[in-house]
Amino acid sequence: MMKKLAQTSVLFAGLLSAGMAFAEYPTKPITMVIPYSAGGGTDVLARALQPALEKSLGQTIVVSNLPGGGGILGFTKVANARPDGYTVTIPNNVIFATEGMGNATYKSTDFSYLGNVLTEDYLVAVRADGPWQSWDELVADMKANPGKVKFGFSGFGGSTHVVSALLADIAGYEAKQIPHDGSGNAVLAAMGGHIDALMLNLVDLASGLESGKLRPLVSLGEQRLEDYPDVPTLKESGHDLSLTNWRGVAAPAGVDDEVKQAWAKALGEATRDPEFQQLIKSQGGVVDYVAPGEALDQRMSLLAESFIETAQKLKQ
Structure with a gap:
């Protein structure tokens, strides 16, 4: 019995010295x-x-x-x-x-x-059947009617909340900021008419934009989006801010x-x-x-x- 244990120990040591790992990630x-x-x-x-x-x-x-x-x-x-x-x-x-x-x-x-x-770029979108055809129109409405427009984003205290609040401060408007538990819920809320506009990443907005129920108004990227060449950047709208x-x-x-x-x-x-x-x-x-x-x-x-x-x- 002792001889077999010794042989096993020698074999185990030999395998280790040959570079064979027994717990190589992932297992x-x-x-x-x-x-x-x-x-x-x-x-x-x-x-x-x-x-x-x-x-x-x-x-x-x-x-x-x-x-x-x-x-x-x-x-x-x-x-x-x-x-x-x-x-x-x-x-x-x-x-x-x-x-x-x-x-x-x-x-x-x-x-x-x-x-x-x-x-990916941050993007502001609105309901396609809403009254705003451009970012300037939306901003003008939010300035004229503080707190009227329901502006959604994904998660209280998250990145889209920070960007949304920063955008409101820079553009000088006041909206009713509404957090959602996840981007998917925010998109559903916008498509269902529960909110008027929302700030999300383009990837998160894809389903709503492709369905035709949401309309993109402005991008916060450095350049216009390839798939949405008619959507201006925020810098083109006169605000020195770009975020990805x-x-x-x-x-x-x-x-x-x-x-x-x-x-x-x-x-x-x-x-x-x-x-x-x-x-x-x-x-x-x-x-x-x-x-x-x-x-x-x-x-x-x-x-x-x-x-x-x-x-x-x-x-x-």
């Missing part, structure tokens, strides 16, 4: 927490990435929708999870905005950023290099897939993959500084 399914309801831009992105990620990582990606608090509930769960790479999420500017507004217990530094996947959102993948802070390398490979392959690129383009986004590392950390740091500072001013 079990990975949960991707989506902090919003199904149907929104983040949910669409997760499910678009899912097949390619599963193929590259060799494990099942379990997409778990956990809406609440404009994203805070889901992001909190991930920030507090074990940093072993088996719980991830798809963040955006909202994690910086909620930190600045003081609505969340997590900080942007509580996440390890595994890759930026896409960037991003979506990527993040894990709890502290994941090791093995996890980062695995996700860098998987996200790199996923974002190069022609079908994925076409889907993102059709939704109004731009594939903008940045691998984990110094460049990504610097980008996140700059975005965090900008949004946290803006959000802090708004709550004063």
